Amino acid sequence: MNATMLFNFQVDKTNKKIKVERSFDAPIELVWAAWTEAEILDQWWAPKPWRAETKSMNFKEGGRWHYCMVGPEGERHWCLFDYKKIVPMKSYSGTDxxxxxxxxxxxxxxxxxxxxxxxxxxxxxxxxxxxxxxxxEDLETIIKMGFKEGFTMGLENLDQYISAQFYLRKQNKPDNKARICYYINFPGNAEEAMNFYKSIFRTDFVNGIKRFSELPAEPGQPPLSDKVKKMVLHTELPLLPGHILMASDAPKEMGFTLTQGNNMFINVEPASRKEADRLFSALSSGGKVSMPLQDMFWGAYFGSFTDKFGINWMISYQTK
Structure with a gap:
């Protein structure tokens, strides 16, 4: 954990309570998501070498989070969190x-x-x-089970998640001006993919490619393997003016679970029909076309496809 981060852990036996105060170097939207979304909770809630695995989650008042702690030998300890009261971005309560x-x-x-x-x-x-x-007696039992040590390690996992996802963002974008960006995580081939896109859009990376080897070392965290050190931590590639493509690798060795889905499209709106043809042809090479480029009733020359890296794209030139 960063030495400047606030961390207070108090055991109040008189009132049968444990009180934890912890700061994170991230905006409240990110931290709230990290505590309330199963995909992120699974990456930090359990102390290593254990990991958390969600079976089901319904984050709402009266909803439940059913999960287990999975040990290095495959052993499982199941838990159930019942949500009682939720005030978005401010607080939530429940019983575990x-x-x-x-x-x-x-x-x-x-x-x-x-x-x-x-x-x-x-x-x-x-x-x-x-x-x-x-x-x-319940409080004392939980303390004897190593709750302080385990929860502390889990919070440090969250620090690592935040660092891996958002380190160097302030250097690449030092102000708060609005802009449109797209972010993609890759299973280890981010550099290959981004160089492919770079060759097509004929632009260059903003501040180059930052790698996991540049992450600040955190006390108590295991060293990164040489394989992970070479992976992409963060890179940004301008596509068109005002449009930035960001990418990083999501290595399993750091607890990331990457699921390839169909819920993200990158929409590119070039300035000419000719450029639309060029981009569509080059980007879809080796991929799967779902809709060929064609004139649509809403006045656009439009097509969509999934490229050879599994990323979904839409090319749209507005003709009217």
């Missing part, structure tokens, strides 16, 4: 309990009532977590 794979709560194990509050302070976000117990 041990259970089985079918969501049956184990009443012989302690249950924890969580009350998490989020506060934006300058460019940081502070999270205050207050964890209450029904009995003092």
């Amino acid at each position: 309990a041990f259970c089985d794979e079918n969501e049956s709560i184990n009443m012989s194990h302690p249950r924890m009532q969580w009350d998490n509050r989020f506060e934006s302070r300058d460019e940081e976000t502070v999270v205050n977590a207050e964890i209450s117990f029904e009995k003092l």
